[in-house]
Amino acid sequence: xxxxxxxxxxxxxxSFHDPVTVEILKDITFSINEGEFVAxxxxxxCGKSTLLYILSxxxxxxxxxxxxxxxxxxxxxxxxxARVRNEKIGFVFQFHYLLxxxxxxxxxxxxxxKLGLYPEAEIRQRAGERLKRxxxxxxxxxxxxxxxxxxxxxxxIARALIxxxxxxxxxxxxxxxxxxxxxxxxxxxxxxxxEHQQTLLVVTHDEEFAHNTHRIIEMEDGRIxxx
Amino acid sequence: xxxRLLLRIAKSxxxxxxxxxxLAAIGVTFSxxxxxxxxxxxxxxxxxxxxxxxxxxxxxxxxNEIKPNIHQPVNNSKxxxxxxxxxxxxxxxxxxQEIYNSGAIMQALKKDVRVKGIAPNITAQVFFADxxxxxxxxISGIDVQAESSLFHFSEYVMEGNPLDLxxxxxxxxxxxxxxxxxxxxxxxxxxxxxxxxxxFTLKVVGFFQSxxxxxDKVQSYASFxxxxxxLGKPSDYVTDIQIKLNDINLAPEIAKEYAQLFQADAExxxxxNAQFETGSFIRTLISYAVGITLLIVAGFGIYNILNMMxxxxxxxxxxxxxxxxxxxxxxxxxxxxxxSIGIVGGLSGLFFGFLFSLVIDQxxxxxASLPGITSYPINYNPVFYLIGSSFSLFTxxxxxxxxxxxxxxxxxxxxxxxx
Numbered sequence: 001x002x003x004x005x006x007x008x009x010x011x012x013x014x015s016f017h018d019p020v021t022v023e024i025l026k027d028i029t030f031s032i033n034e035g036e037f038v039a040x041x042x043x044x045x046c047g048k049s050t051l052l053y054i055l056s057x058x059x060x061x062x063x064x065x066x067x068x069x070x071x072x073x074x075x076x077x078x079x080x081x082a083r084v085r086n087e088k089i090g091f092v093f094q095f096h097y098l099l100x101x102x103x104x105x106x107x108x109x110x111x112x113x114k115l116g117l118y119p120e121a122e123i124r125q126r127a128g129e130r131l132k133r134x135x136x137x138x139x140x141x142x143x144x145x146x147x148x149x150x151x152x153x154x155x156x157i158a159r160a161l162i163x164x165x166x167x168x169x170x171x172x173x174x175x176x177x178x179x180x181x182x183x184x185x186x187x188x189x190x191x192x193x194x195e196h197q198q199t200l201l202v203v204t205h206d207e208e209f210a211h212n213t214h215r216i217i218e219m220e221d222g223r224i225x226x227x
Numbered sequence: 228x229x230x231r232l233l234l235r236i237a238k239s240x241x242x243x244x245x246x247x248x249x250l251a252a253i254g255v256t257f258s259x260x261x262x263x264x265x266x267x268x269x270x271x272x273x274x275x276x277x278x279x280x281x282x283x284x285x286x287x288x289x290x291n292e293i294k295p296n297i298h299q300p301v302n303n304s305k306x307x308x309x310x311x312x313x314x315x316x317x318x319x320x321x322x323x324q325e326i327y328n329s330g331a332i333m334q335a336l337k338k339d340v341r342v343k344g345i346a347p348n349i350t351a352q353v354f355f356a357d358x359x360x361x362x363x364x365x366i367s368g369i370d371v372q373a374e375s376s377l378f379h380f381s382e383y384v385m386e387g388n389p390l391d392l393x394x395x396x397x398x399x400x401x402x403x404x405x406x407x408x409x410x411x412x413x414x415x416x417x418x419x420x421x422x423x424x425x426x427f428t429l430k431v432v433g434f435f436q437s438x439x440x441x442x443d444k445v446q447s448y449a450s451f452x453x454x455x456x457x458l459g460k461p462s463d464y465v466t467d468i469q470i471k472l473n474d475i476n477l478a479p480e481i482a483k484e485y486a487q488l489f490q491a492d493a494e495x496x497x498x499x500n501a502q503f504e505t506g507s508f509i510r511t512l513i514s515y516a517v518g519i520t521l522l523i524v525a526g527f528g529i530y531n532i533l534n535m536m537x538x539x540x541x542x543x544x545x546x547x548x549x550x551x552x553x554x555x556x557x558x559x560x561x562x563x564x565x566x567s568i569g570i571v572g573g574l575s576g577l578f579f580g581f582l583f584s585l586v587i588d589q590x591x592x593x594x595a596s597l598p599g600i601t602s603y604p605i606n607y608n609p610v611f612y613l614i615g616s617s618f619s620l621f622t623x624x625x626x627x628x629x630x631x632x633x634x635x636x637x638x639x640x641x642x643x644x645x646x
Contacts, residue, residue, distance in 0.1 A: 053640045058549060079553040086551020093643055097546045101239035111550045113232045159550065171643070 004034040005070055006166050006199050012054060012064035014047075024050050026222045028064070032167065032201060037193035039210040040203045042219035049171055051219070052203045056089060056169050057081045069166055086115050090160025090168040094175045097156065098144035104155045105131065105140040112162045123162070130158040134188060150181030157188055161198075168192075170202040174209060186212065233556060236547070237563040244536060251532045252572040254525040255623065259576020259615045262518035264583040266611045269514035271604035273507045279438045280503055282379045284496055285346070285469030286478045289326060289485055292492045296320050329465040332489050341472055341481060346373035348467035349454045356418040357409050364405055364445045366419070368454025377471045380435075380448075387413060387433020392450045399429040399453075403436045404444035419457065427457050519618065526622035529568055533561060533630035537637075544634050545642035558635035565627020566620060573619030577612050 008031040015023045024047045032038055042048045053059040055066065057073055060081070066073040068088055073081065085091075090111075098107045105127055112123040131137045134154045139147060147155065153173060160168045173189075174182035186209055192198040193214070202213065210216050218226040241248045295317040301307055326332065329347065336345050349368035354361035371392050374380040381389045384400060392398050401411060411417050415431045429449065437443055449457070455464050470485075472478055478495035486493040497504065537544070544557055588605040 053643075056549070058638075058640050079555060082548070082551050082553035082556075085549065091549050093549075095643075097542060097549075097643065099239075099543050099546060101243040101543070110232075110236075110547075114229070114551050114556075116229065116232075 005031055006034050006036075006068070007032040007055065007201070008065075008067040008070070009055070010065040010067075012051070012062055012066065014050060014054065014059075014062040024222050025054070025062070028224060030217060030224060030227060032199060034166070034199055035193070035197040037189065037200045037214040038202070038217060039213040039215070040201065040217045040219060041205060041207070041210045044205065046219045047222040048203045048219050052169055052171055052201070055201070056091065057084055086111055087163055088166045090163070090165040092153065092156050092160050092168065092170040092173045094172040098147075098152055098159075100143065100145040103141050103143055104136070104147065104151075104158075107144055107155055108158045108162055111159060115163050117163075127158070127162060130161050131155070133161075134158050150177055150184060153177060153181070153185055154188065157185070161192075167199040167201060170200070170204075172204055172206075173202060174204065174206055182206070182209070229556070230559075233559050234563060237560045237567065240536065240540060240543070240560070241564055241567065244539075247532050247536070248568060251529045251568045252575070254528040255522075255569060255572025255619055256576040256579060258518075258521035258525040259573050259619050260579040260583055261521050262615050262618075263577060263580025263611055264587065265514050265518055266614075267580070267584040267605045267607060268587055268603065269510055270606035270608060270611070273510055274606055275600065275604040277503065277507055280500060281496075283383075283437065284500065285378075286472040286475050286496050287470040287482045287485065288494045288499075289332070289468040289470065289489060289491050290466060290494070291324055291326055293319050293324060324466050325460070325464050326466065326468060326489075326491055328489075329468065330463055332491075333465075333468065335488075336468065336470060341474070341477060343471040343473050344373060344377045345471070346370055346377050346469045347451070347465045348469055349451065349458070349460075349464060350466050351454050351458050352422050353419040353457070354421075355405070355409055356420060361420065362405070362408060364419075364447055366399065366447050366449050366454055366457065368451045369448055370451055374448075377469070383437050384433050384435045387431075389433065391432035392448065392453075395430060395432055397427075397429050397453055397456075398432040398449065400433040400435055400448045401431055402443035402446045403434050404440055405447060406431070406434050408444065421457055423459070425457070425459060429453070518615075522618055522622045525572070525619075526626040529565055529623055529626040530630065533565055533627055534633075536564070537561070537630050537634045540634075541637060541642050544637045545639035548637070548639040549643065554635035557637070558631045561631035561634045562624065562627050565623045565631065569620050569623025572623070573616050576619065577615055580612075580615065581607075 009028050012025055012028040013023065014025040015021050028051060040048045040051065050059070054062050057066075057068070068084060073084070076084070098104070099110070102110070105124070108127040108130060109123050112118065112126065113120065118126070128137060128140065131140055134157060136151060136154050136158070139151055139155065144152065144155070157168075157173075170189075174185050177185060189200055189202065190212065193200050200213075202209070204210055216226070217224055299312075299314055299317065301312045301314060333345060333347060336342050347370060351366045351368065353364055353366050355364050369380070369392075371380065371389050375389060385403065387400065389400065392400060399417065401409070401417070406412075409417055411431050413431060413433070416428050417431060419427050419429060421427070435443070435448070437446070452462065455462055458464070472481065475496065479497050482493040482495035485491075547557060547560075548554070584605045584607065587603050590603050592600060592603045594600065
């Protein structure tokens, strides 16, 4: 495990002001190094998802400092943040979220096409490789809405991998899956972390899942209580 | 690269809901079709109606109006120079209807490069004898060739050869209405009495129909020399000079110039037929208004469908944003969707509009007052197609603008966490 800092937060606070001010996150400070497999756990409503969306740059309404790849995310335009998400962050959500109009392969290719680093043929090949790595290459030409929940989640993971992101963020990736599929997905993450040194940040309340990661950040009432 | 990708996503979204897309496109197609057909037809009709008037109306008419002399002695008097002089009941002096020095004027006009051609004219008020009853009428003495080439005279002659006016001595071409009243047939002799009680017999060599029934009841044509003979005037007697210009829009200006130059009255077509222009203008305005209303209605259809599509595709928009598409990209995707509906709908609208115009063009339309017309008139003006296509793009862009903006502002966090 190297010491290269991938993600760093300094005193992040967030509060809602409607109708009365409620502090959701209080003084969140931690950092993630390259190759770490980190789980954020905590009870429902402790602010872990809110934190994830701040870390993902999609939520910009917070106080404090967020650094991704040692670069500050404050005072960036929406367009620049979109670029950061595209290039540096891979996403896996609880509810699969594939584009139903496209095939599995095309879904995986989309972020790559958006980034535009490689010609289309190469992106197609890279997408194929990632599907293969997750053992779902036979699903490539199926439309997203023809896939089962576990298959969808694996396609979503392949999509998160397409641009070789510096970090993959997951919001309850197994929350909507049965035992068997949860295990498959967990094993994929484990393999990614250990064989490919992929940095992973997973928000989960699945204790078992969390215990098998490298590091647990436990939250309660908007604070980190244990790292 | 980016644009191509956006196009691809837009295409997928469009085809995913192809029924809705088709409906929106059909809306645009329908309105553009109607727009093209309506304008082509209306403008064709306008052209036809205007043609009835314009084809036979001189751009400038030079004549002498019988009116009181404007130079009254009291105005020239030094004593009353500072006063405002009221003169009541001034009578027309013995001014003549004929144009002075007509030969020289015509020479000058023929040399003017702005003038396309001239047709001198004599107007004679006569009575046609119908048994014991006299019917009032007008005989216009014309130069048949000039009249035909400038004012399409021969097109309105339904029976007989217009050139016979020149070739047959003492001949006349009667208006259809007038001939019916007189019960005169080809080759018949009609008797006319001039205002000065001189009687004359003329041979009927043809009938004409102008499309304006009132005119056909009083109007008749004879040759220049015949009319001069009827009136007992010398061969340089001309009461009107009708001028056709190369550019009709210069008429008011040139009319003023000629009035000054030739010391005669000169009337331009714009002031003589002002109400006609207004009529055409209003008709055109109405057809444009209807056409544009159709397009706007289609625009609302697109707006609705796009709005619905955005609600349905909330998830997809959120996902696109999460994986790195910016608000601008999402905005563009929806604008592309809107505008491509506009392009496809608009183009097929132009095509169907053209077909529809062709169909209208084939519908038989025969009217006694419109000689030479066998089917509904259509104006195939490319300008309508240009307006139609640009307006279809414009409306669909506008219709897409608000939904696209809404889509670009979708907050992915709310959608993704919402479930």
